[in-house]
Structure formats: structure tokens, C-alpha cells
Amino acid sequence: MTHKISVLVKADVGRDTIDLYVSGCLNSETANVLAAQISRARALDPAAPILVDLTGTQHVDPTALAQLRATVDATVVDFARKHLVDVRFVGPSGKESCAAATDAATLPLAAS
Numbered sequence: 001m002t003h004k005i006s007v008l009v010k011a012d013v014g015r016d017t018i019d020l021y022v023s024g025c026l027n028s029e030t031a032n033v034l035a036a037q038i039s040r041a042r043a044l045d046p047a048a049p050i051l052v053d054l055t056g057t058q059h060v061d062p063t064a065l066a067q068l069r070a071t072v073d074a075t076v077v078d079f080a081r082k083h084l085v086d087v088r089f090v091g092p093s094g095k096e097s098c099a100a101a102t103d104a105a106t107l108p109l110a111a112s
């Protein structure tokens with residue numbers, strides 16, 4: 001089994017924010033997908049604040065989330081020369097692992 005991520009982008013006319021609703025798993029692999037979607041959302045309206053809603057996720061790797069935040073923050077800093085774009089994260093409510101985490105690298109270390 002592999003971790004999958006799904007991102008729904010809502011950029012309604014008349015709203016001044018772009019919302020990204022994330023479901024599935026956020027780990028080191030899928031974080032890159034989400035980072036790309038945040039970049040695409042930003043391109044839709046460079047001045048619009050972006051809300052990344054992680055409350056629908058099943059699984060969030062805290063390290064991957066921290067790296068994603070760092071990536072997004074770095075992008076915002078670069079972008080700030082032209083616009084200041086606010087990216088907010090909501091959630092996550094997901095667990096730190098899921099049933100797809102069956103490979104040895106992601107299994108929690110068991111003390112014997």
C-alpha cells in the first residue's frame with residue numbers, strides 16, 4: 001500500500017482567499033505534491049491569501065509537515081518582493097501514521 005494525497009482547490013469568484021482541502025496522507029513523498037499545488041494556487045491569484053485545510057487528512061507525518069511549512073515560508077519570502085502572500089495551515093487532525101505505513105522505514109521502532 002502506498003500513501004496517497006488528494007487536494008481540492010477552491011478559488012471561488014468573489015472570495016478573497018484560495019482554499020486547499022487536503023485529504024489522504026501527508027508524508028515526505030506527498031508533501032512535494034502539496035507544495036506544487038500551493039504554488040499553482042498562488043499562481044491563480046498571487047495576491048490572495050491561501051488556506052491549507054489539513055483537517056480531512058488520515059495521516060500527517062509531523063516532519064513532512066514541518067518541511068512543507070519551511071518550503072512554503074521560503075517561497076513566501078521570495079515572493080514577498082512583489083506581493084506578500086499569507087499561507088495558513090489548519091489542522092491537522094490526522095494521525096502520525098496509517099495502515100499504508102507498512103515498510104520498515106516508516107514502522108515505529110519496537111523495543112524488545
Ligand SMILES: [Zn+2]
Pocket residue numbers: 002003004024025026059097098099100101
Ligand atoms: Zn498514510
